Amino acid sequence: MSTENVLKTIANDKVDYVDIRFTDPRGKLQHVTVMADQVDVDFVEEGFMFDGSSIAGWKSIEASDMKLVMDTESCYIDPFYAEKTLCVHCSVVEPDTNEPYERDPRGTAEKAEAYLKSSGIGDTAFFGPEAEFFLFDNVRFSTSINKVSYEVDALDASWNTDSDYDVGNTGHRPGVKGGYFPVNPIDDGQDIRSEMLSTMKRLGMKVDKHHHEVASCQHELGLIFDSLTRQGDELQKYKYVIHNVAQAYGKSATFMPKPIAGDNGTGMHCNMSIWKDGQPVFAGDKYSDLSDQALWYIGGILKHAKSLNAFTNPSTNSYKRLIPGFEAPVLRAYSARNRSGCVRIPWTESPKAKRVEARFPDPSANPYLCFSALLMAGLDGIKNKIDPGEAMDKNLYDLPAEELSGIPTVCGSLREALDELQRDTDYLLAGNVFTSDQIEGYIELKMEEIEAYEHTPHPMEFALYYSC
Numbered sequence: 030m031s032t033e034n035v036l037k038t039i040a041n042d043k044v045d046y047v048d049i050r051f052t053d054p055r056g057k058l059q060h061v062t063v064m065a066d067q068v069d070v071d072f073v074e075e076g077f078m079f080d081g082s083s084i085a086g087w088k089s090i091e092a093s094d095m096k097l098v099m100d101t102e103s104c105y106i107d108p109f110y111a112e113k114t115l116c117v118h119c120s121v122v123e124p125d126t127n128e129p130y131e132r133d134p135r136g137t138a139e140k141a142e143a144y145l146k147s148s149g150i151g152d153t154a155f156f157g158p159e160a161e162f163f164l165f166d167n168v169r170f171s172t173s174i175n176k177v178s179y180e181v182d183a184l185d186a187s188w189n190t191d192s193d194y195d196v197g198n199t200g201h202r203p204g205v206k207g208g209y210f211p212v213n214p215i216d217d218g219q220d221i222r223s224e225m226l227s228t229m230k231r232l233g234m235k236v237d238k239h240h241h242e243v244a245s246c247q248h249e250l251g252l253i254f255d256s257l258t259r260q261g262d263e264l265q266k267y268k269y270v271i272h273n274v275a276q277a278y279g280k281s282a283t284f285m286p287k288p289i290a291g292d293n294g295t296g297m298h299c300n301m302s303i304w305k306d307g308q309p310v311f312a313g314d315k316y317s318d319l320s321d322q323a324l325w326y327i328g329g330i331l332k333h334a335k336s337l338n339a340f341t342n343p344s345t346n347s348y349k350r351l352i353p354g355f356e357a358p359v360l361r362a363y364s365a366r367n368r369s370g371c372v373r374i375p376w377t378e379s380p381k382a383k384r385v386e387a388r389f390p391d392p393s394a395n396p397y398l399c400f401s402a403l404l405m406a407g408l409d410g411i412k413n414k415i416d417p418g419e420a421m422d423k424n425l426y427d428l429p430a431e432e433l434s435g436i437p438t439v440c441g442s443l444r445e446a447l448d449e450l451q452r453d454t455d456y457l458l459a460g461n462v463f464t465s466d467q468i469e470g471y472i473e474l475k476m477e478e479i480e481a482y483e484h485t486p487h488p489m490e491f492a493l494y495y496s497c
Contacts, residue, residue, distance in 0.1 A: 056395030134397035144460035157254035157300035287349035294350030312380035317365035329410020336453035338446035341390035409456035
């Protein structure tokens, strides 16, 4: 939508407010709301000044002036506000030069797309994320000086088969690892997922399906693939809609990778493909009908998997999901159709649908940084013709210990991932897509989370050690 059409939409739809949205380094959507009558041609073209020192991981107070530049193609009417509000996603620029701010995640995504074009390998990178989530009815937690605890509960949770309710207990619930794909009444989330998906469709999002996931209280909606930056915007909208529809139902949605122990965690499988001149670059006559470029792309992903973890699995909680036994892709291997490795090649008859799927990312990731890092790793694989090795067409979960020991793994902790990122940055710095300052700032931000986590006693430690 052009600037002219944005202004027409404001006038014709009697829009009261314009919500200016951007994403911080951690991946959280932020916003500032202005009166619609303040938005004119100059406002759209010149941008909106704000204080960047209020955003963790960005500028300090002495150099905090920053500018938000609207992407007019990203506009949509918010479905949750009482007053009619037009929302628009923004990138961040330096106010004196109008150059992209190097720590802006959305700006990084735009630079990654530009780098792809300049490489000659392709002109469009498509991403199709599969972001899972949990729905709970009650969430409580404490991190005070003398109490560290959490409790989640849901009417349809597997652990409530013996709960006593005033209205009675119907008993229809999916068991542990039993949520894939029973119909109602075992699947209690049909209506809320349908409303989430319908809301997304009304916003103009490309969606296709929804279903209960494997774990108790776990769900997934389907986003159809789109270009890198655009899909980053769409995933932010996806999470926003899910959070707010859940809130309207009196429920709480979380994209935390592992909110409950003993059941499957939440992933965000990322389907990726590159196109050039209207043709799929990944289609060919090699393994699983892939091209050399696709195999080298996989090689880049596998080679850089551990440093990628810093962006694809950026929470301490991520590594409670990446453990064997819960369908977690911890082994750095690839195959066709096999879901037990880090990278899968989904089966398809159409060359246009040929893609590779990274299975280790999770939805705690900042989508712009996650997608950009994956693309840069894959492009590094293509540029350097990195051989991914032989495919492993067997169930990696059932391999004997001696065979497992020879297969490399992803990281086991966020601290390890950040250490790997410090050692392996060259592929990210290519084309100035990521910058050293940005990566250093990101590591510093994440180290704050690690230290908070590592310095806090855990309830399990009381169970193990209190009586020592």
